[in-house]
Amino acid sequence: MKSVRGLLGWEATILALVVLALLGGALLSPDFLTASNLSFLTANFSEIALMALTMTLIIIVAEIDLSVASILGLASALLGTLWAAHVPMPLAILLTFLAGGLAGLLNGLLVTRLGLPSLAVTIGTLALYRGLAYALLGDRAIADFPPFYTNLGFGTVPGTAIPIPMALFAVLAVLTAVLLHATAFGRRLYAIGANSMAARFAGVQVERIKLLLFVMSGLMAALAGIVYTFRFSSARGDNGTGLELGVIAAVLLGGVSIFGGRGSVVGAVAAVFLIGIINGALTIVDVSNEILTIVTGLLLIGSVLVPNLLARLRAARERRAVRPVGDAVS
Amino acid sequence: MTASPSEVPASAARANPVQQLLRARELSLVLLLAVLMGVTTAINPRFLSVGSVRDLLLNVAIIGLVVVGQTVVLLMRHVDLSVSSVVGLSAFLSGALFVAQPSLPLPLALLFGLLLGAVAGTINGLLVAYGRVPALVATLGTLYVYRGADYAIVHGGQINAANLPPSFLNFATGSVLGVPNLVLLVLLVMVGFAVYLGSYRGGREYYAIGSNQEAAVLAGIRVQRRTLTGFVLSGAIAGLAGVLYLARYGTVDASAGSGLELQVIAAAVVGGVSINGGVGTIAGAGIGALLLGVIGSALVTLRAPAFYQQAIQGALLLLAISVDIVLSRRTARRLQGGPK
Numbered sequence: 001m002k003s004v005r006g007l008l009g010w011e012a013t014i015l016a017l018v019v020l021a022l023l024g025g026a027l028l029s030p031d032f033l034t035a036s037n038l039s040f041l042t043a044n045f046s047e048i049a050l051m052a053l054t055m056t057l058i059i060i061v062a063e064i065d066l067s068v069a070s071i072l073g074l075a076s077a078l079l080g081t082l083w084a085a086h087v088p089m090p091l092a093i094l095l096t097f098l099a100g101g102l103a104g105l106l107n108g109l110l111v112t113r114l115g116l117p118s119l120a121v122t123i124g125t126l127a128l129y130r131g132l133a134y135a136l137l138g139d140r141a142i143a144d145f146p147p148f149y150t151n152l153g154f155g156t157v158p159g160t161a162i163p164i165p166m167a168l169f170a171v172l173a174v175l176t177a178v179l180l181h182a183t184a185f186g187r188r189l190y191a192i193g194a195n196s197m198a199a200r201f202a203g204v205q206v207e208r209i210k211l212l213l214f215v216m217s218g219l220m221a222a223l224a225g226i227v228y229t230f231r232f233s234s235a236r237g238d239n240g241t242g243l244e245l246g247v248i249a250a251v252l253l254g255g256v257s258i259f260g261g262r263g264s265v266v267g268a269v270a271a272v273f274l275i276g277i278i279n280g281a282l283t284i285v286d287v288s289n290e291i292l293t294i295v296t297g298l299l300l301i302g303s304v305l306v307p308n309l310l311a312r313l314r315a316a317r318e319r320r321a322v323r324p325v326g327d328a329v330s
Numbered sequence: 331m332t333a334s335p336s337e338v339p340a341s342a343a344r345a346n347p348v349q350q351l352l353r354a355r356e357l358s359l360v361l362l363l364a365v366l367m368g369v370t371t372a373i374n375p376r377f378l379s380v381g382s383v384r385d386l387l388l389n390v391a392i393i394g395l396v397v398v399g400q401t402v403v404l405l406m407r408h409v410d411l412s413v414s415s416v417v418g419l420s421a422f423l424s425g426a427l428f429v430a431q432p433s434l435p436l437p438l439a440l441l442f443g444l445l446l447g448a449v450a451g452t453i454n455g456l457l458v459a460y461g462r463v464p465a466l467v468a469t470l471g472t473l474y475v476y477r478g479a480d481y482a483i484v485h486g487g488q489i490n491a492a493n494l495p496p497s498f499l500n501f502a503t504g505s506v507l508g509v510p511n512l513v514l515l516v517l518l519v520m521v522g523f524a525v526y527l528g529s530y531r532g533g534r535e536y537y538a539i540g541s542n543q544e545a546a547v548l549a550g551i552r553v554q555r556r557t558l559t560g561f562v563l564s565g566a567i568a569g570l571a572g573v574l575y576l577a578r579y580g581t582v583d584a585s586a587g588s589g590l591e592l593q594v595i596a597a598a599v600v601g602g603v604s605i606n607g608g609v610g611t612i613a614g615a616g617i618g619a620l621l622l623g624v625i626g627s628a629l630v631t632l633r634a635p636a637f638y639q640q641a642i643q644g645a646l647l648l649l650a651i652s653v654d655i656v657l658s659r660r661t662a663r664r665l666q667g668g669p670k
Binding site for chain 2: 117
């Protein structure tokens with residue numbers, strides 16, 4: 001119960017920081033809080049936001065998936081290749097999802113069947129899937145996608161300023177939140193993350209659930225790849241290179257513990273928005289990318305360090321308050 | 331509870347199968363290496379020409395150096411993702427130093443890289459050991475911070491070979507008895523660390539911490555201080571590697587070394603360093619780096635399309651760790667079943 005309250009505290013902090021970042025952005029530039037700017041800004045991190053949802057689930061069961069950005073690149077390259085080969089778009093999209101699911105399945109099988117650490121497995125598949133993406137397209141780019149689909153990438157929901165990828169993200173975020181926080185399945189994820197041995201003894205099918213999560217992660221990365229391709233109207237083998245660290249940074253900043261068993265979808269989503277909004281706010285006043293990189297890093301470290309230090313201060317104060325009583329007793 | 335002398339040989343005998351296993355592990359990697367080189371040479375004899383072996387060793391040297399520090403950190407069941415950023419920062423700043431002081435002696439440049447890396451490593455170590463930030467989070471954070479600092483300092487600039495004193499560039503290409511200086515220096519560091527980790531109390535403590543941290547505390551090991559020094563060593567070595575990176579490539583911009591962290595961890599894992607701590611040797615890690623380098627250069631020699639190379643390397647990495655875990659599990663089962 002205590003940990004739940006602590007967690008809500010962290011989420012409240014992140015949400016407050018989001019509001020502060022928005023206000024800060026508004027102070028920096030009158031153009032910041034306009035619908036078109038916010039729309040542009042949120043569209044900019046839609047891929048990271050999507051992948052952060054499944055990454056949250058995977059980190060809660062104390063695993064990690066470093067290969068997501070490579071699956072994104074592979075999905076993008078495959079979609080472009082299929083389209084260039086005159087495969088009808090709906091079928092091409094379907095096959096791209098299939099490839100993403102298979103990529104996730106391979107990760108999951110290596111982790112659950114062979115019992116390999118996911119960090120090592122997904123470093124390997126990070127190279128493998130990126131290599132396959134290059135094998136498909138080399139350094140070519142495929143760009144002539146039909147306007148209907150590219151509009152899905154950079155258009156907005158009719159009548160609003162909400163980018164279509166963000167609307168998609170909102171739906172998936174709600175689904176993920178319900179899955180994690182309101183179903184027996186979600187409770188099992190926490191149980192696995194807290195103590196996988198105990199969860200196994202309690203009858204949770206740990207391996208099957210982990211396998212499913214890696215497949216879900218692969219499917220989500222494929223979706224992110226499709227969104228990326230349409231948003232930039234460009235399929236390339238190197239699309240999304242390096243995004244995996246951004247996804248993980250956002251999830252950890254959102255209060256999801258790297259050791260598993262702790263975290264929430266709200267926290268992860270808030271953190272994605274926090275990083276995105278700070279980046280957008282600083283970009284609008286021409287703060288360079290280098291400062292953005294440093295800010296992201298400091299936020300990530302601070303998100304764990306500050307609560308740790310506060311907890312230690314509190315503990316020290318309590319010890320000091322208790323000591324005289326203890327002395328009197330002894 | 332006093333250890334009688336008769337117990338000493340018994341415990342030594344008990345340690346033997348493990349040592350044999352480790353030896354077998356490195357042996358199997360060396361065999362794999364030999365087969366790979368044999369097949370490649372059979373197809374294209376130029377693979378073993380003096381020039382291409384030299385290039386191969388020079389290419390492996392940087393990863394081979396950084397993996398030494400990473401091994402120390404991995405042994406403690408931590409990880410240092412920030413090494414790539416430290417390499418980049420050190421490469422550019424030492425280049426800038428040469429631009430400002432063209433007459434700078436080489437040892438001072440190496441010392442500068444070491445110190446710069448040590449400072450970066452100290453920050454990592456303080457965060458992990460005293461701030462209790464998980465190493466993955468702390469070093470992912472500093473990966474961003476150090477790289478961001480690198481970009482801010484470089485500001486779109488670039489160091490070219492033309493900016494560097496010829497004596498410095500000659501150091502990388504020069505050689506003693508046919509072995510490039512760069513490779514000799516890296517070998518020296520490797521041997522030093524191999525001896526330290528294998529035979530000295532301080533070195534053994536890294537293994538102890540990674541095997542069982544609570545037991546290490548009970549055994550009187552100052553875990554926090556040891557953790558800090560591990561990260562300082564990893565940072566210092568990455569800083570040194572940055573100077574060598576500059577010497578090797580001559581041209582350096584802000585993105586130098588990007589993505590290196592995954593290659594380094596891959597080399598360590600292939601070389602049998604466990605990411606679960608407590609297991610691995612410098613020799614294994616070095617052979618792992620060499621194996622990845624040989625695979626890369628064999629693919630080039632065999633004219634594998636450039637775009638397939640990364641996929642093949644990834645697949646081989648997966649194969650290596652899969653075979654390793656299956657073999658080690660079989661050995662563990664045999665050892666358990668042994669006394670019965």
